[in-house]
Amino acid sequence: MKKYLKFFTIMLAVLAVMMFSLSVNAEVVKWDLPTVWSATNYQSRCLKIFADEVKEATDGQVEIILHYGGALGYKGPEMLSVVRDGLVPIGDVLKNAQTGxxxxxxxxxLPFLAPGVVELRMLQFFTRPVEDRLAEKHNQKILYVVPWPSRNVYTKKEISTLEDLKGLKIRTVSKEDTDLFTLLGASPIQMPWGEVVTSLATGVIDGVATSSASGVDGKFWEFTGYASRWNWHSSCDMVNVNLDAWNKLSPELQKIIETKARELEPQFWKLAVEENKEKEKILIEKGI
Structure with a gap:
């Protein structure tokens, strides 16, 4: 009898260890992902698709919680360091805003190096290996990138000549944009997206250099009457994960997420191009 009791005791102990192991393995990893863009922006829609696909593919073991419109208080130019320092485990990073x-x-x-998505995609073949190394240097990993296909200059008056640009306070994103507009005679001001609409409404700036999608997000027809589509460059958002958070995942989960990101990226590029066309139509309908 004692022999059987000892056997059952051992079996119960083994079962308890197995149940504990299963509960640990099934623990849900929750990642907060901030973005400065509104929930309706196509970049945010791509984030939502990615988060949903990751949750499904990992059987709910990895859950990405999205925070739109700068809700966590982080500005676009800060995102590389925010992810690097582990303030968030994953983030949406506007690439050309990280030149600091x-x-x-x-x-x-750089002006007219990649004025459209075709040129941008070709450029990616050469730049991506370097960007991957730079991301690793900053304690993060690039999962995928999504382009901004167009570049417009929104102003209250029509820009027909260089003389029309002189002295205009134009919001820019990067140092390269700022240098270009300075050479053209404008008075550019580098500014994160979260400050743009208020600055435009209050007269802090006279115009904005940004995409068609952002023009619709900001309802620029309420403040400006013209959009000059110059397309002097295209840019990208990177979705980067902190390496400390990444390395806590099992190799199996890492492979699932990497595969999903690789599969979705071409779809996101197509969505970006289609969305850009739709947003241009809206701008025209609104009188810009």
Whole structure:
């Protein structure tokens, strides 16, 4: 009898260890992902698709919680350091706004090097290996990138000649943009997206250099009447994960997330192009 009791005691102990192991393995990893863009912006829609796909593919073991419109208080130019320092485990990073940390991330802002998505995609073949190394230097990993296909200059008056630009306070994103507009005679002001609409409404700036999608997000037709589509460059958002958070995942979960990011990226590029066309139509309908 004692022999059987000892056997059952051992079996119960083994079962308890197995149940504990299963509960640990099934623990849900929750990642907060901040973005400065509104929930309706196509970049945010791509984030939502990615988060949903990751949750499904990992059977709910990895859950990405999205925070739109700068809700966590982080500004666009800060995101490389925010992810690096582990303030968030994953983040949406506007690449050419990070030149304060790494000048190379401004390469797509060089005038007319990549004025459209085709040129930008070709450029990516050469720049991505360098960007991956730079991301690792900053304790993070690039999962995927999504382009901003167009570049417009929104102003209250029509820009027909260089003379029309003189003295205009134009919001810019990167140092490269700022240098270009300075050479053209404007008075550029580098500014994160979260400050743009208020600054435009209060007259702090006279115009904005940004995409068609952002023009719709900001309802620029309420403040400006013209959009000059110059397309002097294209840019990208990177979705980067902190390496400390990444390395806590099992190799199996890492592979699932990497595969999902690789599969979705071409779809996101297509969505960006389609969305850009739709937003241009809206701007025209609104009188810009």
């Amino acid at each position: 940390e790494e000048k190379f991330f401004g390469i797509t802002s």
